[in-house]
Amino acid sequence: MKRWLPVLLPVISITAAVSLWDLAVVLSRTDIFPRPHEVILAIGELVSRGVLFNYIIASLFRVSVGFTLATLVGVPLGLTLGWFRPALWAINPIIQILRPISPIAWIPVAILWFRVDDRAPIFLIFLASVFPITVSSLAAVQNIQPVYVRAAENFGLRGFALFRRVIFPACLPQILTGLRIAMGIAWLVVVAAEMIAVNSGLGYLIIDARNAGKRYDLVVAGMLMIGLIGLFLDFLIRQLELFDEVKWGYSQRN
């Protein structure tokens, strides 16, 4: 019995939630909000129209580019800020002021700079993910066990070699945690960005389905896809945490 619980319980809870949803729709006699099976049919419709796959690719493309750029900037920037105090003093105030600004607030600026173009959502995703990545890399350097740095210095490591052979690997588990958080935020933001700045992608699907005929079955179908893909992306990043080079950093979690 115990072995089946981790599978059984989620099945029960999801079934219950979907049933509750269906019951609520039926009882409320709404003809706008879809029932669960209508959402499944809507997904089928999107597939047969050939847009679902394209929209998913469009969203994933924007997230990948923006997220990759943010990683390429954020990790080196965070590590540098964490290691060189003067750099931290100089740059950190700017980061701390920009960081609390929601990426959504940048949408008008993004449209001004990039118009209705792929670059606008990519820019927003970059902004959304670069701060968590930078801050987690910075914190990783600051939290590094002093004994690793001392041992490295004892073996004569300095400069880039010290960074490559000790600082970076010592920080990697915490950097990955930052990447995971950033990926979650990036996926939230791409949907918002696509509602305004472009005419493809899952965010566009949702806002378009609502504006062009109140097709709430398509709206909820889009939401469901966003949830499932977000879960999948998180799963992918979690796989990185299983590598032996970083596993030590996640203690006792099995």
Add this chain to the structure above:
Amino acid sequence: MDNPRPIIEVRGLRMQFAGKTAPIVVLESIDLNVVRGEFVCIVGPSGCGKSTLLNIIAGFLKPTAGEVLVNGTQVSGPNPQRIFVFQENGVFPWLTVEQNIGFGLDRLSPNEKAPIIQRYVDMVGLTKFEKLYPRELSGGMRQRVEIARALAANPDIIYMDEPFGALDFLTRLKMRADLTRIWQEERKTILFVTHDIEESVQLADRVIVLSPRPGKIQKDLAIDLPRPRDLDSSAYLETRDEIFHTMGMSLRVGSEQGSPREPTTNRL
């Protein structure tokens, strides 16, 4: 023998840290010479500055006054010729056992590295564990990796700061026996800090006893007993008791002759 100059010379060393009102003097008038190949233990009550002394000699800390010379040159920082084995274990968790042991050999080609790594893997008794990561090892095995890593770099001196402090009693005994064997094979100069008097008498050629803070050298005692040491011999027990006595503790309390641990540990 042909080089009479000591490998380590400590002269007029003094160390103080800033305190809330007055500076705290941790070490005072420390003069110490260590000869090449010697195994020297520094013992003292906790807080006496023995670990600070080792960190100064290794170049991790700058003394307030005085100087440390190694091979006649003033120490200005850590150096691969003198490897430090840390109390809190400095083995890199992202590297395997063999990668850790080969860490100081990056100037060599893989073909040159492999036999050296293998030699020290075998010497510390980690054969068949080469591919494992530190998190998969016990505390004692991790300390073995760190000792092997230090030896593989072929330094002149190995500094050890309570390397067995976190291990259980039986593991500690085994580690001491193995360290004695390894030292006899490699003949490195070892400077070993411990609060454990028995450990020092089991391991060292010479035991330096520091006084409570501010730490001064209270006694410098040569231990001329054959290895491996017989822990029941009267010579061993006399030496041990002499150090206990120096540190202000009498072992012969009442009738508890055979168990020094009970009455003494509380007072340490």
